[in-house]
Amino acid sequence: MSFPSVAILTAKIRNFQEHLQKHNKDKSNKRRMLMDIDRRKKLLKNLRLVNYDAFEKVCEQLGITYSFPPEYYRRVTHRWLAKKALCIKVFQEVQKQKAKQRLMMQSLAPADPKAAKTASV
Known part of the structure; x- marks a missing residue:
């Protein structure tokens, strides 16, 4: 049932693409094409x-490559980019502090655990 409708939508989309190459400012036909693309995507899914x-x-017959939709999409804004940059900077600073703490702990800990037991007894 869905194969003929997918084929019809594909033909309509290709006609819209040819039309929009000649008339690239035709917004209504571009909108119709995008709506048909979404409808075809839904049928293919x-x-x-x-x-x-x-x-x-x-x-294969229609020459269509199906691509998966993104799992998560967020519109990129200046505020979101600034917040992301701040979060990355904070994360990197925390990682540096943890690395320093690990180095201090390693330098304070004895190299041989058996020697530490005999020295404390």
């Missing part, structure tokens, strides 16, 4: 979950 063999066959 469903087909992939239901019948993987048919999904592979459809993708």
